[in-house]
Amino acid sequence: MTDFRKKFINIANKRASIIPTSLLKRACSQSTILPFYHAISDQDLPHIKNLYKPKKTKDFIKDLDFLLKHFNPIDYQEFKVLSETNKNNKKPSFLLSFDDGLSEFHDVIAPILLQKGIPAICFLNSNFIDNKDLFYRYKASLLINELQKDSKLDLKAKTLFSNTKSTTDNILSIDYQNKDLLDKLAQLINYDFKGFLLKEKPYLTSKQIKVLITKGFSFGGHSIDHPEYQYLEIQEQLKQTKESIESICTNFCLDYKIFSFPFTDYKVSKEFFNQLKQNNIAETTFGSAGQKKDSIANNFQRIPFEMTNLSAKQILNSELLYFLLKMPLGKNVIRRR
Numbered sequence: 448m449t450d451f452r453k454k455f456i457n458i459a460n461k462r463a464s465i466i467p468t469s470l471l472k473r474a475c476s477q478s479t480i481l482p483f484y485h486a487i488s489d490q491d492l493p494h495i496k497n498l499y500k501p502k503k504t505k506d507f508i509k510d511l512d513f514l515l516k517h518f519n520p521i522d523y524q525e526f527k528v529l530s531e532t533n534k535n536n537k538k539p540s541f542l543l544s545f546d547d548g549l550s551e552f553h554d555v556i557a558p559i560l561l562q563k564g565i566p567a568i569c570f571l572n573s574n575f576i577d578n579k580d581l582f583y584r585y586k587a588s589l590l591i592n593e594l595q596k597d598s599k600l601d602l603k604a605k606t607l608f609s610n611t612k613s614t615t616d617n618i619l620s621i622d623y624q625n626k627d628l629l630d631k632l633a634q635l636i637n638y639d640f641k642g643f644l645l646k647e648k649p650y651l652t653s654k655q656i657k658v659l660i661t662k663g664f665s666f667g668g669h670s671i672d673h674p675e676y677q678y679l680e681i682q683e684q685l686k687q688t689k690e691s692i693e694s695i696c697t698n699f700c701l702d703y704k705i706f707s708f709p710f711t712d713y714k715v716s717k718e719f720f721n722q723l724k725q726n727n728i729a730e731t732t733f734g735s736a737g738q739k740k741d742s743i744a745n746n747f748q749r750i751p752f753e754m755t756n757l758s759a760k761q762i763l764n765s766e767l768l769y770f771l772l773k774m775p776l777g778k779n780v781i782r783r784r
Contacts, residue, residue, distance in 0.1 A: 453754075455765065456762065456769070457754075459769075460761035460762070460764070460765045461761070463761065463764040463767075463768045464760050464761045464764050468517050469517065471764055471768060472767065474771055475767050479529065479530075479540045479541065480542075480750060481542050481543075481544065481749035482750050482759070482763075483544040483546060483749045483750070483752065484502065484546075485501065485545060485546050485549060486501040486552075487503070487504060487556050488501045488504075488551055488555060489503050489504050492649070493643075493647075494582075494585035494586075494589055494649055496588055497588040497592070498584055500753075501753065502752075502753060507559065508559060509758060510752060511560075511563055511565060513758070513759045513760050514541050514543075514759060515565075518541040519539070519540045520543065520564065520565040520566060521540045521542055522566035524665075526540075526542045530731075542568070544567060544569070544733065546570050547570070547571075547572065547673070548572060548575060548650055548651045549650060550648055553651055553655040557659055557664065560664075561662060568665040569656075569665070569666050570667045570668065570705075570706070570733075571666060571667070571668065571691075571695055572670055572671065572672055572691065573690065573695060574671050574672045575673075576650060576695075577650070577652050578645070578652070579644075581649070583621070583626035583629055583672075583673070586633070587618045587619055587629060589643060590632055591618055593638050594614055594618075594636070600636045604618075604632055604635065606635075607631065607632055607635065618632070622675070623678065656699060657699065660699060665705070666695060667695065667704075668688065668691035668694075668704075668706040668707075669691065669708075669709055671686075671691050673710075674687060674709065675709065675710045676708055676709070676711075676712060677714040677715070681716065681722070685719065685722055685723075688706055688723065688728055692704050692705075692706055692728060703731075704728065704731075705732070706731075706732045706733070707749070708734055711736065712732070712734035712735070712746065713736070715783070716784060717784060720732075720743045730745065731746075731747070733747050733748075734746060734747070734749065735748065735751055736748040736781060737749075738766040739780065739781055740779055740781070742780055742782050742783050743783060
């Protein structure tokens with residue numbers, strides 16, 4: 448989410464929520480919205496705790512009830528037909544999705560969605576299925592937890608960094624290219640990521656995924672190990688996408704190829720999408736830039752619904768209002784170079 452858009456939503460959400468959602472929908476002429484989340488939990492999740500705050504179950508249910516009041520839930524196949532034929536449903540629709548393939552999708556989210564009759568897509572990082580490895584940002588959160596417990600460990604960790612920033616800030620600033628630093632830090636303070644994976648099992652297992660497929664949920668790729676695409680060369684972008692999708696389609700016998708970008712699809716080039724199409728790597732892809740159109744016909748932008756303390760109505764109405772305000776400026780379409 449861009450800083451400006453995030454600031455706008457934080458500032459405008461109270462006023463935007465006063466406007467009837469039905470009025471904003473009509474004004475924007477948007478027939479389908481694509482809300483997405485990561486985890487839903489009533490417990491502190493140590494691997495997420497220092498990154499963002501997942502919605503609680505009761506707030507998630509309120510979000511769903513709001514969406515059901517204004518939109519018709521559709522699954523991926525219905526969405527694909529609508530997008531290919533450019534037909535609009537009589538009632539605007541929503542396609543719900545979840546990123547990172549976390550175990551909460553099986554334990555918390557799926558039972559609620561099944562009860563309410565809402566389909567969804569879950570996007571998976573192929574290296575993390577069956578808890579084989581851990582997203583580097585989740586490693587950062589776990590390490591921060593450990594250092595906050597023991598000032599001696601924090602002093603020890605400071606030796607890895609050559610600036611005056613806090614250890615927490617330094618850890619959170621570690622990016623994909625330097626993620627090995629997190630493993631060095633874990634070794635330095637004697638923290639065991641594999642032990643966490645074995646004990647807590649933060650990701651979906653293959654068995655759980657197969658059961659969820661039989662219940663009507665769709666699955667797609669989310670890269671191999673969750674890099675930020677704007678910092679990768681195009682060949683690495685293609686490798687991350689292709690191997691992720693192929694692994695998931697092969698292992699779970701899927702006859703469709705879908706993908707959501709980890710972090711964002713910001714600055715991903717037209718050539719990348721041309722290569723996806725020419726090599727039949729993905730039929731549909733999803734970004735996370737909010738209520739926007741895309742110059743790539745089969746790349747669709749989703750709306751993050753995980754802004755702290757904001758309801759679905761506050762987030763969606765702010766997104767639609769933002770969309771309306773940009774209309775005269777022609778800023779509602781992402782142009783690829």
